[in-house]
Amino acid sequence: MWLLFYKVWLRNARVWRKHVRASLIGNLGQPFLFLLAMGFGLGRQIPQIEGVTYLQFIAPGLVASAVMYSGSFETMYGSYTRLTTLRTYEAILTTPVSVEELALGEIVWAATKGIISGLIMLATLPFFGLIPSPWILALIPMLFLEGILFASLGLIMTALASDYEFFNYFTSLFITPLFLFSGIFFSISAMNPVIQKISLALPLTHAVNLSRMLCYGRIGPDWPIHALVMVILSMFCAWVAIVLIRRRLIL
Amino acid sequence: MTLTAQEKVEGERTASAGIPLVEIRNLTKQFGDRMAVRGLDFCIYPGECLGLLGPNGAGKTTIIYMLLGLVRPTSGKISIFDESIPERLKHVKLRIGVVPQADNLDPDLTVFENLLVYAAYFGIDRSIARERADDLLGFFALKNRSDEIIQHLSGGQRRRLLLSRALINAPELMILDEPTIGLDPQARHLMWERLEDLRSQGTTMLLTSHYMEEVSRLANRVLILDEGKIVAQGDPGEMVANMVGSEVFEVADSPEKLDALEETLRSCDVDTEKVADRLFIYVREPCAELETMAISLCHISKRPANLEDLFLKLTGRSLREK
Numbered sequence: 037m038w039l040l041f042y043k044v045w046l047r048n049a050r051v052w053r054k055h056v057r058a059s060l061i062g063n064l065g066q067p068f069l070f071l072l073a074m075g076f077g078l079g080r081q082i083p084q085i086e087g088v089t090y091l092q093f094i095a096p097g098l099v100a101s102a103v104m105y106s107g108s109f110e111t112m113y114g115s116y117t118r119l120t121t122l123r124t125y126e127a128i129l130t131t132p133v134s135v136e137e138l139a140l141g142e143i144v145w146a147a148t149k150g151i152i153s154g155l156i157m158l159a160t161l162p163f164f165g166l167i168p169s170p171w172i173l174a175l176i177p178m179l180f181l182e183g184i185l186f187a188s189l190g191l192i193m194t195a196l197a198s199d200y201e202f203f204n205y206f207t208s209l210f211i212t213p214l215f216l217f218s219g220i221f222f223s224i225s226a227m228n229p230v231i232q233k234i235s236l237a238l239p240l241t242h243a244v245n246l247s248r249m250l251c252y253g254r255i256g257p258d259w260p261i262h263a264l265v266m267v268i269l270s271m272f273c274a275w276v277a278i279v280l281i282r283r284r285l286i287l
Numbered sequence: 288m289t290l291t292a293q294e295k296v297e298g299e300r301t302a303s304a305g306i307p308l309v310e311i312r313n314l315t316k317q318f319g320d321r322m323a324v325r326g327l328d329f330c331i332y333p334g335e336c337l338g339l340l341g342p343n344g345a346g347k348t349t350i351i352y353m354l355l356g357l358v359r360p361t362s363g364k365i366s367i368f369d370e371s372i373p374e375r376l377k378h379v380k381l382r383i384g385v386v387p388q389a390d391n392l393d394p395d396l397t398v399f400e401n402l403l404v405y406a407a408y409f410g411i412d413r414s415i416a417r418e419r420a421d422d423l424l425g426f427f428a429l430k431n432r433s434d435e436i437i438q439h440l441s442g443g444q445r446r447r448l449l450l451s452r453a454l455i456n457a458p459e460l461m462i463l464d465e466p467t468i469g470l471d472p473q474a475r476h477l478m479w480e481r482l483e484d485l486r487s488q489g490t491t492m493l494l495t496s497h498y499m500e501e502v503s504r505l506a507n508r509v510l511i512l513d514e515g516k517i518v519a520q521g522d523p524g525e526m527v528a529n530m531v532g533s534e535v536f537e538v539a540d541s542p543e544k545l546d547a548l549e550e551t552l553r554s555c556d557v558d559t560e561k562v563a564d565r566l567f568i569y570v571r572e573p574c575a576e577l578e579t580m581a582i583s584l585c586h587i588s589k590r591p592a593n594l595e596d597l598f599l600k601l602t603g604r605s606l607r608e609k
Binding site for chain 1: 318355356358359376377378380381383387389390391392393394395396400404405408409456
């Protein structure tokens, strides 16, 4: 029933190969610039934080943020374009591919783009003098889950969107605050308890925490909670996205 | 122009003998408080080309979308290849080819890649897909454009590619939703020739179009829809002969002259219709008065009655704009 989703994935991968360079620069530009500006620039004036340099502190979180941006932007701007201007969905739905397979293919593809961005960021860390621990291998499936989560959230927005402007709400009111307040740039454990609780309600916090733990092999006692939240949230959001896309496409 | 007598006989024989490929019973679709389709019943028989005609908003696209499972019926029953829709959609779609109204080719991919990607959705083996794509590009005169990006194709080439793509799974039923929309006459005639080839190979087709010439040429049976209901159906040539007549005179003149003309035609077996400063005279039986008058009037033209006359007669001349 769900097998043809990977044909949708293949279609997207084939199109993406034609625009690899522009696509990667679009996805990686921001996290890299932050790493340079904050890590090298601001980091020089900041003492060690949680026992590492500021650059080392923010790098794993920026890896997680690259996955978030790539994943959600693909299912917003990319999927919305395929839904409206290109009418790709209409073409696919006249074939044996079901609307559920179509939605799943879009989510898994966007998660794949997310993980590509995340892996490229990780691969460059040694050039900044950061040598990751072997635990980094466990980070890869975690980043994929994070990709599924944000791809699904993006696809939910596409299912609800009436134009491209609609995505500004999601980007300005959700993605940007997550980027700033999920503990990428400052240690949440140093904040007061209320703020700590609030930050735990933000989905990116869990990805940032896990990413930092696994990058440096310093596994904290609360890793199962972070991992569980990621699993449950990503599955739930993927399900909602599929239901909403079905509702939008099948009248 | 229309079908030969022998083709018609063959069409009817299959129609009466065959088990329908598509069977629609009491089909209804309601969008909010608007009834788009009201209790439709019709069948499509193997080997026939059924033309679906109707003004905008008549329900043509809704019907096609219901056949494809993109719109769920409010009530009624659809079966295709004796399988129930939407329950068995996946199996049924394996055997259907669709030419959509709007171009939905992948603009970033080449002509050949478009066919391969589409074939993959049907789970067609890669080597078979390549072979079929090659054949189809040959048949549709696109072989030399094989590695071209879609953005560089002309409108006619895109339409031919859409038709090739719809044939990649060797479908038993083709759904053609305004297949020649926006084409120049040369491109349209080439499409028609290819569609006629397909029909003579026995491919069953459902065709919607606003070009009456296209429907007359391709369809061996026509359904005329208006406001979600069938208002007439049958063989297009017979329908025109029975409901409109054999010939049409169009006279342009002052209203007084047209009134006088209408008066003198009372003895003839004709229908007349006045539109603006133009009088249409639909002739069932040859009429001597009219023939004489035709010589004396200069703004008069005579032509065979056609499907467009029938269409306008049944669905009226007012615009269907929301």
